[in-house]
Amino acid sequence: MIEEPTSGRARQLPVFHCPYCGDEELTPHEDGWRCGACLRAFSVRLIATGVQE
Ligand SMILES: [Zn+2]
Numbered sequence: 001m002i003e004e005p006t007s008g009r010a011r012q013l014p015v016f017h018c019p020y021c022g023d024e025e026l027t028p029h030e031d032g033w034r035c036g037a038c039l040r041a042f043s044v045r046l047i048a049t050g051v052q053e
Contacts, residue, residue, distance in 0.1 A: 018042075
């Protein structure tokens with residue numbers, strides 16, 4: 001078990017489901033991912049972190 005540093009910077013986690021069709025067949029595509037089921041390419045962007053109203 002490796003302790004990961006808690007610097008407050010979230011790791012870039014891979015996407016597991018296509019946000020459009022829900023398929024799991026995703027492959028890296030340029031800056032984002034490509035869904036093998038619906039052939040959409042999309043990127044995941046972090047807008048904010050730790051935001052509280
Ligand atoms: Zn899809």
